[in-house]
Amino acid sequence: MEQQAIPLELPASLEHRRAEFEGTLREAQSIIARFAAEHGWEDLIREPFADSAHIYDSKDAFDAEIRAIFDIPPDQPVHPTHTGALEERRLMAVAPEIYRKLYPAGDEPGAFAKLLAHEIAHRLHIRILDGDEDAMGPIWFFEAFAITAVDQFADTTPTLSPERMREIVQAEARGHYPEYRAVLKALLPRVPLTELVDRAARPGFTEWVLGQLPSR
Numbered sequence: 001m002e003q004q005a006i007p008l009e010l011p012a013s014l015e016h017r018r019a020e021f022e023g024t025l026r027e028a029q030s031i032i033a034r035f036a037a038e039h040g041w042e043d044l045i046r047e048p049f050a051d052s053a054h055i056y057d058s059k060d061a062f063d064a065e066i067r068a069i070f071d072i073p074p075d076q077p078v079h080p081t082h083t084g085a086l087e088e089r090r091l092m093a094v095a096p097e098i099y100r101k102l103y104p105a106g107d108e109p110g111a112f113a114k115l116l117a118h119e120i121a122h123r124l125h126i127r128i129l130d131g132d133e134d135a136m137g138p139i140w141f142f143e144a145f146a147i148t149a150v151d152q153f154a155d156t157t158p159t160l161s162p163e164r165m166r167e168i169v170q171a172e173a174r175g176h177y178p179e180y181r182a183v184l185k186a187l188l189p190r191v192p193l194t195e196l197v198d199r200a201a202r203p204g205f206t207e208w209v210l211g212q213l214p215s216r
Contacts, residue, residue, distance in 0.1 A: 003029045003045060006053045006091060013057045014095060021055055024096075028116035028150075032124060035149045039194055041128060049123040050091040053116070059083070059102065062094045086119040093119070105178070106152065114150040121146035128197055137200025140168055141209075143177060144184035145197070153178040157185060165213050169206055187212055 006029070008022055036045045056062040063078040069087050072078065081103045084093040093099065096112035106115065122136075125145050129135040136142040147153060160168075160182045168175055168183050187196065190212050199205055 003033060004048045005029075006048060006050050009052055009054045011055075011057050011061070014055055021053075024113045025053055025091075025116060027110070027113040028120060031113060031117040031150050032120050035121070036124065041124065044124060044127045049089070049120050049127075050086055051089045053091040054093075056092070056094050056098075059094055059098055062092060065090075065092055084115045084119045086123055091116060091119060105156070108153070108155065114152050117150040118146045118152065121149040124149070125197070129201060132201070135201035137197075137205055138169075138172075139174055140171070140180045140183060141196070141200050141205075144180040145193075147177055147181045148184055148188075148193070153181050157181045160186075162213060162215055166210060169209050169213070183213075186214055 005022075006025055008018065008025060010018060010021065014021070033042075033045060036042050054065070056065070059080075062083065066072065066078050066082065066085060066087075067074065067076075069085075083099045083102055086092070093112070093115055094102070099112060099115060100107045108114075122142065122145075125136055125142060126133050136145075156178050158178055160179060164179075165183050165186060168179055184196075187209065191199075199208060
């Protein structure tokens, strides 16, 4: 399905790269379109997820927008690896060279398109849930959903022991994204993603997942 193009806003310093960024934005939308088609969610991407896309030429400029949106005090730092977001229908990211510097673990083929698509994937997830953001499940799952949707860390996904997977599923703090992908990868041969999305919205999801994970 062809999606409506998202208007792109750039600072003057990046204007000469407009064609590059417009192509990357189209690729990000295509990634989401392919993923949605694979799982029967085509109708949910008919309407665009963002009214505009913004690429920033510095982390400080990106952080200023994040602080304004979330009312974060000026003396409270934004996490160093927080480099993309889709909030208030604004798709935002630092320029790709800044992303690579701040998050070298994410440097892979198509990394910048995947960064943008990752943020869109979160909004698709919420749309699947009829707008109920609280039904996305625990951190590891909603991040694993977006990671898997855009095929991030395909070559760096670790092999985890059953014990480590259980630790990740039960952890409340944020962890490592490649490990999140590894846990979901272990579940998908056993449970379809559509069922996992549905179950994550219900009580007892963590306990249920523990029963689905391989034991050896």
